Amino acid sequence: MTNLPTFEDIIYEKRDRAAWVIINRPKLYNAFRAKTIDELIRAFQIAGDDKGVSSIVLTGAGDKAFCTGGDQSAHEGQYDGRGIVGLPIDEFQSIIRDVPKPVIARVNGFAIGGGNVFATLCDLTIAADTAVFGQVGPKVGSVDPGWGTALLARHVGDKRAREIWYLNERYSAQQAYEMGLVNKVVPAAELDAAVKVWTDTLAERSPTALALAKRSFNADSENIRGISMASLYSVKLFYETEESKEGVRAFNEKRKPDFHKYAK
Ligand SMILES: CC(C)(COP(=O)(O)OP(=O)(O)OC[C@H]1O[C@@H](n2cnc3c(N)ncnc32)[C@H](O)[C@@H]1OP(=O)(O)O)[C@@H](O)C(=O)NCCC(=O)NCCSC(=O)CCC(=O)c1ccccc1C(=O)O
Numbered sequence: 001m002t003n004l005p006t007f008e009d010i011i012y013e014k015r016d017r018a019a020w021v022i023i024n025r026p027k028l029y030n031a032f033r034a035k036t037i038d039e040l041i042r043a044f045q046i047a048g049d050d051k052g053v054s055s056i057v058l059t060g061a062g063d064k065a066f067c068t069g070g071d072q073s074a075h076e077g078q079y080d081g082r083g084i085v086g087l088p089i090d091e092f093q094s095i096i097r098d099v100p101k102p103v104i105a106r107v108n109g110f111a112i113g114g115g116n117v118f119a120t121l122c123d124l125t126i127a128a129d130t131a132v133f134g135q136v137g138p139k140v141g142s143v144d145p146g147w148g149t150a151l152l153a154r155h156v157g158d159k160r161a162r163e164i165w166y167l168n169e170r171y172s173a174q175q176a177y178e179m180g181l182v183n184k185v186v187p188a189a190e191l192d193a194a195v196k197v198w199t200d201t202l203a204e205r206s207p208t209a210l211a212l213a214k215r216s217f218n219a220d221s222e223n224i225r226g227i228s229m230a231s232l233y234s235v236k237l238f239y240e241t242e243e244s245k246e247g248v249r250a251f252n253e254k255r256k257p258d259f260h261k262y263a264k
Contacts, residue, residue, distance in 0.1 A: 004046065009036035011061065012043045017054040018199035019047035022061050029110055030060035031071040034081020037092050044092070048099040054203040056099065057195055058122060059106035060115075063188065066105065066131065069113020072140065072251045077239050084232045085239055089114065093147050093228065096121040097218050100211035102202055106195050107131040107173070107182070113140070117148040120155060123214060125181065126195055127173040128188035133181060134170040139257065141247025143235065146228025154221055155180050 004012055009032070011022040021043045023030040032040075047056045060066045070079060070087070079086030096103050096118065105111070105122035111133050119125050119133070127133075137143040143165070153161035156179040163169070176182040186194045202210065238244050243262040250257035 007039045010039045017203040018057055019053045020057045022059050023067050024061040026062035028071055029065035029068040031068045033071045033074040034079050034087040037087045040092050044095045044099055055101055055199050056103045057106050065109040066107040066111040067115025068110050069115050072248055076245055085236050090232055093121055112136055117144045120152050121147055124183050126184045127182045128191045129173050129185050130188045131173040132170050133176040135164050136168050139168045140251050141244030145231035146224050150224045
């Protein structure tokens, strides 16, 4: 195996033939900053290149959260690193799609904001019965137009996707299963055993057939990559507005945002 880099925000582990990529910021409910995304990209490159890896498990440390999206304490306007919005979110979203191995979202808690988009992008999602799904974008001055909206609509249907994005409600793992956002729900204590059943099964399948199947599923929704890429420049401009900054400040100050003066 490639010599592993030293990671700070994530953990990379090989468990049999599965690569486990664990976002390790549990105090912040596994919210990500730019460094986290850079490390996730590197981990997926390593897993993608490793012939000893048949599948990739993406998850969060602890039992509170899978991932709650961008670290709201790490930005006012742009985030704190490289990329169009100060974090190379588009590169990580792309590698989840492009790596020629199945990616499993192991959702162990909150999958909110950009974290919900990660789960949406993964090939398969398995959730603990304690997991909670939802979007917060319009509540916190953000949006993921493209993968977050249009791909979500492919999974759950257009009306439900609009509901998720406009009303920002929280959904249980069972509700997420019923709407097609999740493949399987298991008791929290059985989550790892259930993930292992999947990763062991995938390890026995033809890697080329899996890669071809993944590419063909992707091809049918590939136009959404264009929407995502083009929209990211609009999101950058949005993040620079007082309207977006009000959403971030309100979250950090634990109060309701006041967006009334930005009415369209
Ligand atoms: C997750 C919650 C629903 C949990 O609520 P609750 O149980 O009431 O607990 P809290 O007290 O709110 O939270 C506990 C603790 O965790 C901290 N925390 C939680 N989430 C974050 C976060 N994202 N950033 C920073 N800190 C966080 C919280 O402050 C608390 O800390 P204490 O010290 O104990 O006070 C709820 O927490 C919640 O709704 N969180 C907000 C999630 C959020 O706003 N996420 C960002 C959404 S925007 C985003 O993800 C954009 C980034 C991005 O990916 C992107 C960029 C550009 C284009 C597209 C995208 C894209 O979305 O894909």
